[in-house]
Amino acid sequence: MRPFPAILPIIALLASCTVSLYPPPLDSSFRLQLNRAYYGLTNDKRIYFQDGERIAWNLIDRWKTYCAIYLFDPTRGTNQTVAIEPGGFALSQVRLGFVPFYEPLGGPAFESGAILRASFDFMDRSTYYLYRVEMRLTSSDQPHVNSLSCYRLWDETGNRYPTLADMRRALGEVASLVAPSD
Numbered sequence: 691m692r693p694f695p696a697i698l699p700i701i702a703l704l705a706s707c708t709v710s711l712y713p714p715p716l717d718s719s720f721r722l723q724l725n726r727a728y729y730g731l732t733n734d735k736r737i738y739f740q741d742g743e744r745i746a747w748n749l750i751d752r753w754k755t756y757c758a759i760y761l762f763d764p765t766r767g768t769n770q771t772v773a774i775e776p777g778g779f780a781l782s783q784v785r786l787g788f789v790p791f792y793e794p795l796g797g798p799a800f801e802s803g804a805i806l807r808a809s810f811d812f813m814d815r816s817t818y819y820l821y822r823v824e825m826r827l828t829s830s831d832q833p834h835v836n837s838l839s840c841y842r843l844w845d846e847t848g849n850r851y852p853t854l855a856d857m858r859r860a861l862g863e864v865a866s867l868v869a870p871s872d
Contacts, residue, residue: 742862763834
């Protein structure tokens with residue numbers, strides 16, 4: 691019997707525990723109110739927002755909070771267009787997650803040769819972490835609008851997830867995260 695497959699459930703359990711140590715900054719009692727329309731969007735696409743403006747992927751400042759709305763209509767191909775109209779969306783699920791990114795200990799000099807690089811893999815260290823708050827969206831009028839995710843990079847572990855204020859600042863007047871009491 692190989693020990694590697696037996697350890698996978700343990701790793702998954704530990705990973706899920708580390709993600710759930712912190713409470714999400716909002717819950718499924720909130721709703722998203724989209725205030726602007728966007729047309730000519732490609733199906734199976736994310737559109738990004740930062741500082742209250744729609745922004746291209748390559749212009750995002752990843753050290754500041756930014757958000758992305760994910761669009762996908764399974765009845766259409768990925769090359770077909772979809773639109774988003776102003777309207778309300780229920781939050782059906784809120785999850786936290788993070789992804790560590792790694793850089794070789796020796797920096798770019800170790801990238802020159804695959805053999806040299808492979809021999810130093812054990813010395814890799816996490817350089818930064820991408821923290822995410824993901825909200826599943828539900829709307830009978832616009833079922834192709836699937837989720838809103840807000841992200842931020844940080845260079846150490848901990849509760850570095852975007853806060854409600856961070857997410858509201860990233861969305862600006864484009865959309866509002868509305869509390870049940872509002």
